[in-house]
Amino acid sequence: MDIIETLKTLNACFGPSGCEADIRNKIVELAEPFADGIGTDIMGNLVAVKYAGTTRRYSDNNMNVEIPNAPRLMFAAHMDSVGLIVTYIEENGLLRFAAVGLVDPAALKGTPVRFGNGTVGTVGWDCGAEKPEFDSMFIDIGASSRKEAEKLVQKGDMAVYDTPTRVLAGDFVVSPYLDNRAGVAAQLMALEMLKKPAYCCYFVFTVQEEVGRRGAKPAAFGTDPQFGIVCDATLTDDAPRTKHTGTAIPGKGAAIKIMDKSFICHPEMVEALKTIADKKKILWQADVLQEGGTDGAEIRKTAGGVRTGGVSIPVRYVHSPQEVCSVKDIEAAAKLMAAFAETKPKF
Ligand SMILES: [Zn+2]
Numbered sequence: 085m086d087i088i089e090t091l092k093t094l095n096a097c098f099g100p101s102g103c104e105a106d107i108r109n110k111i112v113e114l115a116e117p118f119a120d121g122i123g124t125d126i127m128g129n130l131v132a133v134k135y136a137g138t139t140r141r142y143s144d145n146n147m148n149v150e151i152p153n154a155p156r157l158m159f160a161a162h163m164d165s166v167g168l169i170v171t172y173i174e175e176n177g178l179l180r181f182a183a184v185g186l187v188d189p190a191a192l193k194g195t196p197v198r199f200g201n202g203t204v205g206t207v208g209w210d211c212g213a214e215k216p217e218f219d220s221m222f223i224d225i226g227a228s229s230r231k232e233a234e235k236l237v238q239k240g241d242m243a244v245y246d247t248p249t250r251v252l253a254g255d256f257v258v259s260p261y262l263d264n265r266a267g268v269a270a271q272l273m274a275l276e277m278l279k280k281p282a283y284c285c286y287f288v289f290t291v292q293e294e295v296g297r298r299g300a301k302p303a304a305f306g307t308d309p310q311f312g313i314v315c316d317a318t319l320t321d322d323a324p325r326t327k328h329t330g331t332a333i334p335g336k337g338a339a340i341k342i343m344d345k346s347f348i349c350h351p352e353m354v355e356a357l358k359t360i361a362d363k364k365k366i367l368w369q370a371d372v373l374q375e376g377g378t379d380g381a382e383i384r385k386t387a388g389g390v391r392t393g394g395v396s397i398p399v400r401y402v403h404s405p406q407e408v409c410s411v412k413d414i415e416a417a418a419k420l421m422a423a424f425a426e427t428k429p430k431f
Contacts, residue, residue: 085273087411088251090114094265095249098200100167100184100242101295104128106200107163111268111289118275119287128291129303130163132275135284155429157283158309158390159274159421160300160379161267162293162316165260166403167242168197168223173234177227178208182218184242185294189216191404197223198246203236205243245405255411256334262407263317264293266397266414271315273418274425282428283311290379297346300379304386311353311391311429314341314380315417317409318371318396329374332398334409337367338416341394346377347384352431353393357424364423367416371396391431395420 093114099107108130116122119132135154166185173179183189193216195207205225213220223243227233249259259265268289275287286307291299293316304312318339319330332339340357341349361368371394384392395417400408 085276087269087273087414088249088257090269090272091257091259091262091265092249094268095259095261098244099163099165100244101164101292102184103200103242104164104291108289111163111272114272115275115287125303125306127299127302129299130289131303131307132287133285134275134278134287135281154282154284155311156286156307156309157311157313157425158286158288158304158307158383159271160288160290160303160312160314160383161271162264162291162299162379163268163289164291164294165244166294167244169242170223170237170239173230173237173239174222175230177229177233178222178224179205179233179237180219180222181243186403188403189218189221192216192221195405196246197243199237199241199243201236204246247405252408254335256408257411258406258408260405260407262397262399262409263402266317266399266409267315267417270395270397270414270417270421273415274421277418277422278425281425283425285425293379297377297379297382300382301386304383304390308387309383309390312380312383312393313353313421313424314378314383314392314394315421316378316394316396317399317402318344318373319376319402320398320400323400331370331372332396333369334398334400334413336369336398337413338420339369339371339396339398339413341371341378341380341396344373344378344380345375346381347392349380349393350384350391353391356427356430357393357395357420360423360427361420364419366420366423368420
């Protein structure tokens with residue numbers, strides 16, 4: 085799998101929280117050739133199944149009809165992104181908006197955006213606005229009246245950053261939504277690499293993570309795993325004057341999660357991931373994050389509890405229109421997840 089091409093393909097999709105249909109359809113296309121079964125649950129989570137044995141259909145209403153004769157492992161990468169939602173249309177055609185998920189208004193000035201129907205615009209701000217706040221900003225789609233604007237965009241429509249994916253020096257890329265298209269790409273690559281699974285593997289692409297991890301728990305109830313691995317972006321510790329609230333450095337390998345603000349990983353999962361990475365000579369580093377949460381928290385707390393760990397990808401400038409990460413870290417994360425899935429559980 086070409087990671088950069090996959091990131092470009094995913095970046096061309098639309099997928100703010102709650103509106104994941106477009107990106108989900110693209111992931112179905114990319115995952116289907118490598119999965120034994122694929123389906124979508126009521127929440128909109130996409131589940132691609134791969135396990136040793138006969139092929140079976142995994143679909144909306146028969147999620148747990150057949151229980152496979154192998155331990156169940158759930159991977160989770162959220163496919164939704166943060167976004168902007170129209171709240172009011174001014175008489176002059178400018179669109180007032182709010183954030184969907186955690187967005188820093190200071191990062192938005194002059195950002196090109198696009199709506200699900202292809203309408204494009206840019207973020208502007210009121211005269212005299214001293215510091216960037218959502219209530220002094222607007223999206224300009226070029227409409228000169230409310231009537232004209234309403235032909236293209238309605239209240240409640242969401243927009244995403246319309247910035248490109250480009251290759252930087254070394255093996256780095258810049259793109260919006262590497263949180264979590266980098267994790268989605270890693271999970272797709274792991275699915276492609278996985279030849280002899282030791283588990284019944286569910287590769288789940290979750291919805292609504294950015295608005296409070298709302299998709300992962302229903303997916304975990306549906307797949308009922310004994311083991312879980314979350315694959316998400318993590319904050320980095322390499323900016324000047326960092327306060328070391330995170331530990332991961334881009335380019336230094338797959339980041340094996342120990343904790344984030346939402347959960348502490350199962351210690352045996354952490355040890356197993358480290359051991360497998362060493363054995364397979366996959367570059368790894370520790371991921372300890374004092375801010376932010378991941379779908380791992382929801383999987384960990386499902387039913388009677390799930391042994392859950394995480395494989396993270398260090399991403400700079402998270403939730404801004406231009407995030408930066410290392411392609412090699414995505415590859416390392418994919419290799420580590422595939423290697424874990426091929427190793428018989430010892431606990
Ligand atoms: Zn994320």
